[in-house]
Amino acid sequence: MANPILTIVVPCYNEEEVLPETVFRLSAILDGMIAEALISADSTMLLVDDGSKDATWQLIDRFHEANTFVTGLKLARNAGHQSALLAGLMQAKAYSDCVVSIDADLQDDTDVIREFVVKYREGYDIVYGVRQDRSSDTLFKRATAQGFYKLMTSLGVKIHYNHADFRLMSKRTLDEMERFQEVNLFLRGIVPLLGFPSTQVYYDRKERFAGESKYPLRKMLAFAFDGITSFSVTPIRFVTVLGFLLFALSVVAAIYALIGKIVGANVTGWTSLILSVWFIGGVQLLALGLIGEYIGKIYKEVKHRPKFVIEKRLLAPAALEDAPAPPASSYAGRHR
Template structure:
């Protein structure tokens, strides 16, 4: 059997995850121990928990795990910066310490057992391995439908994205070095990682129910996340506004000509209904257009300021 000495860091973003951390750490330790014993990874491999400004005992538990076992490391951000920034912080920290990084959520919905397949794909020459859900049977009809619409809309708008892939993936050190060159503040890692290139593959898995606690992505956050993804990778919405505006302009010109002709023929009557419909339609169109343009201007504003995506408060690690 071939022996490997690659250092693996499993990066786990955490926000108020005190209810699941003990079980998550237990299962991850079992998996990492198996991989080390099978000589698939180095015994210097670690599980890196990233505390994204939690308000419960998440960081205290991470410190306890670290003190009790060298396998566990911890990264504490100075304040809550959101899942994508916390994940990036962990990956950029792991970049300098590991040969391979695997990102996954703390809620145990991602199947830990496919980590072996991730590592095998890496040893076959893949720099990026995407974890993709094999089905959405456990989702509600609403969530299944909206997810399908999201992926179709993203592709329609020209965004290169993998269906049913969240942030469960393996990334090699070389790919992380490439990822570090992307400097945008508005993060949508599912799209950014796909832009890296390099050899990649897919591993399918069955997603489980959350082990404990509440979902950190309610509908409101999911919609905001989806909109961020669209506006971060496509200018088609703003082009669509231009096209619609041009079409409305043509219709308006035609209606003006029609009104002049009818006036010359003496067929005009006071049309309150048509006037009101026109006013409401054009007003709504203008407000929608301003809103879309405003979203892009807002993103430009945050990018130009170039504020740090995260600030690290503490890093505990035993090498």
């Protein structure tokens, strides 16, 4: 088979501290695979600036001028990690045979990319990067992550355990994924739905090379909740079941009260009454909030707003033939 054109897509948000090392390592990986004739010499990396507030885009522009591997996308605003990643994947598929996605923080092992390509050449359309273990995580993060994966599985969502967004996808899988039009993106759940031949490559996750994590606890919880509500209606069904259970309990309580009245027993004290009122009121608010969450997702979907807006493109000359034509002012020429 002809050597495939590979693009490595890297979402970036305020990554000026780590970006020089990221570009250096990925360039070395691409150089090595080209020398081994595993990939085409037209292979590149695509750095997607997700509305960074630091010098991330200036660095991408500078690297693009000096490094033939570096291409870039600048989103007009911060669209979020999943949308930025999708923007890069959809751009790269226009001129690539396969695409690898990896975060800029260098926690995922860049050396594993070579194994991804080997698996792709063996006939796999999707190659998942899966962590060997979570020994490097804190006890809290390990417990919450394991709980999340178990919960998603129990809700019927097909998701790969200990896999984030470090994966290889072939062009035909990306073509099919483009047909998934939902605004509420959870790519870890969408990719397994494609059903193409897939395999896993295991690796050890490292510490972040530089800078601060862009996923604090608040964002991690929001991301997990989005994943659950985007792929399962089980929470709504749980509320329904809970409603039936409370109704059954209320019937039992009513019978108990009637019997007490008949036999002349007086029930005194407000504690049980107040607890019941607060409990039922809390359940009702929870149910309304959950229903509102789903209605909010429907509201976002029916608007059909674009998931991202691309402000600038810095592409390789060969890629410009297949890529959508950017505005005249958005392309900066190369200087070799």
